[in-house]
Amino acid sequence: MRVLLTGSTGRLGGAFLSLWAEDNEVDLITPSRQELNLSDQDNVRSFLSQADFDLLINAAAVTGLEQCLDDPDLAQRVNVDAPRVMAEICEDKSARFVHFSTDYVFSGEQSGMKMEADAAGAVNIYGVSKRAGELAVLAANDDAIVARVSWLFGPSSEQRPSHLDHVLDRAVAGEQQHLICDKFSMPTFTHDVVHWVRLLVDAGSSGIYHLCNGGEPESWYSYGQEVCKLAAAMGYVLNEDDLVPVALADVDFFREKRPIHTAMTPARMIQEGIAVPRHWHDAATDYLKMR
Ligand SMILES: NC(=O)c1ccc[n+]([C@@H]2O[C@H](COP(=O)([O-])OP(=O)(O)OC[C@H]3O[C@@H](n4cnc5c(N)ncnc54)[C@H](OP(=O)(O)O)[C@@H]3O)[C@@H](O)[C@H]2O)c1
Numbered sequence: 141m142r143v144l145l146t147g148s149t150g151r152l153g154g155a156f157l158s159l160w161a162e163d164n165e166v167d168l169i170t171p172s173r174q175e176l177n178l179s180d181q182d183n184v185r186s187f188l189s190q191a192d193f194d195l196l197i198n199a200a201a202v203t204g205l206e207q208c209l210d211d212p213d214l215a216q217r218v219n220v221d222a223p224r225v226m227a228e229i230c231e232d233k234s235a236r237f238v239h240f241s242t243d244y245v246f247s248g249e250q251s252g253m254k255m256e257a258d259a260a261g262a263v264n265i266y267g268v269s270k271r272a273g274e275l276a277v278l279a280a281n282d283d284a285i286v287a288r289v290s291w292l293f294g295p296s297s298e299q300r301p302s303h304l305d306h307v308l309d310r311a312v313a314g315e316q317q318h319l320i321c322d323k324f325s326m327p328t329f330t331h332d333v334v335h336w337v338r339l340l341v342d343a344g345s346s347g348i349y350h351l352c353n354g355g356e357p358e359s360w361y362s363y364g365q366e367v368c369k370l371a372a373a374m375g376y377v378l379n380e381d382d383l384v385p386v387a388l389a390d391v392d393f394f395r396e397k398r399p400i401h402t403a404m405t406p407a408r409m410i411q412e413g414i415a416v417p418r419h420w421h422d423a424a425t426d427y428l429k430m431r
Contacts, residue, residue, distance in 0.1 A: 144169045144193035146176060147200030151296040152240060155330035156197055156337075158295065169193060178222035179214055188229045195236045195341060198226055201270070205244075205396040208266040219269035220276055227280035237281055238337055241348075243290035243325055245271040248399025251324075253357070255407045256288075256348045264396045274348065285340055286348045287333070290404055291363070294330030294427055303327075304424065305431075307364040308371055311378040321361035321385035326403040328352040329423035336406075339414050350404040353420035357403030361385045370425055 143160065147153035148170040160166040169191065176187045178200055188196070201219050202208055208215040223239050230237035246254050247261035262268045274286045293302040301309070304327070310317050328351070336351050358366065361383060368380035388398060409415050 141165060141195055142167045142169065142193045143195045143197060144171070144188070144191055145197045145199065146171070146178065147198070149173075149297070150199055150203075151292050151294065151300050151302065152289065152330050152333065153197075153199035154296055155294050155334050156199060159331060159334050178218040181217065181221050181225055184222050184225045185229065188226060193233075193235055195238070196226055196230055197337070198223055198237070198239045201240065203266070205264055205266045205398070206394070208269060209264070209396040212265050212269070215265055215269040216272075219266075220272045223273045224276035224280055227277040227284050230284065231281045236341055237277070237284040238341065239273065239277045239284060239286050241274050241286050241288045242267065242270045243288060243352075243402035243404050244399055245274065245288065246399060246402045248402045251357075251401045253403055253405040254350070255405060256350055263399050266396070267399065278347070283346045285337075285346055287337060287340070287351045288348065288404060289328055289333055289351050290325045290402065291327045292330050292333070293327060293424065295430060296330075303360060303363060304367050304427070307367055307383075308376070308378070311368050311371075311380060311382070312376060314379045314382070316382040316384060317364065318384045318386045318391075319359075319361040319364045320388050320391065321359045323388050323398055323400050324357035324359050324403050326352040326355065327358060327363055327420040327424065329420070329427055331427075332417065332423055336409060336415055336417070340409075343412075343414055345412070345414065347408075349408050350406045351409070351417075352404050352406055353417050353423050354406075355420045357401065358420075366421065367424060370421060371428055374425070374428055376428075
């Protein structure tokens with residue numbers, strides 16, 4: 141299978157790169173941002189029209205909430221216009237398309253796990269752009285998979301530490317940490333996402349899927365506490381008592397609004413017999429062994 145992967149320098153794209161580069165069944169093409177710049181529709185159209193692939197994985201996006209707030213035009217071009225062109229070209233070439241989205245398409249006003257069929261209603265420019273990208277992709281390509289993920293952890297470059305890595309490194313350094321305790325989502329291992337994508341593609345699935353691990357919704361505080369407990373049980377020497385809960389309303393470093401209750405359940409994968417995602421604790425334990 142010839143796979144063209146965007147965003148291979150990112151947290152999620154990096155997981156596809158590391159796992160599929162060694163896979164004999166996959167011939168992986170990973171254009172750099174210089175070769176394929178998603179902010180330039182003409183470049184996207186000409187590059188992809190000439191490329192030869194069976195599957196396009198779009199793990200590239202403008203992911204910073206404050207970056208989207210400051211530059212909504214860039215968010216529109218990268219998160220909406222480029223995925224639309226990708227979906228159109230995949231339709232023309234009869235290639236499969238997997239596009240990534242986010243739990244931030246939900247308003248997060250109601251507690252409870254979010255299913256694929258639940259109404260979206262993003263509260264910030266990032267979420268609005270990602271929802272518009274989902275709709276553009278699905279309108280252009282009936283066979284596309286829109287995979288929503290949340291709070292990703294896994295191996296990544298030092299410039300892109302996940303919450304798990306950040307909390308763990310600071311706990312090992314003995315630092316006191318103030319973590320938000322009243323905003324909730326579902327931690328998810330990038331390597332599990334790569335595995336589920338393969339299953340979905342092989343099954344010929346299409347439409348929106350929630351790709352997340354199992355468990356109860358976590359706050360950044362409870363997630364941090366749990367990671368420290370798991371790591372301590374594995375022999376890490378760290379300061380797990382110095383996590384301090386803080387309310388979202390009491391922090392002043394965010395300029396853009398954050399949705400509160402966005403934990404998702406992978407309902408379709410379970411109902412359709414694709415996979416029953418494991419608890420995020422088990423996935424995090426595997427990741428801690430790899431660190
Ligand atoms: N991380 C999470 O917890 C999380 C949560 C929910 C949803 N998601 C979704 O998951 C997907 C992957 O997220 P991620 O965390 O892996 O993102 P990330 O670490 O921020 O990486 C983003 C990737 O997109 C590339 N990119 C950005 N602008 C580009 C452009 N104009 N042209 C070409 N490439 C460009 C970046 O390239 P450079 O290295 O050159 O900047 C990088 O490879 C996204 O769709 C995101 O919305 C992630």
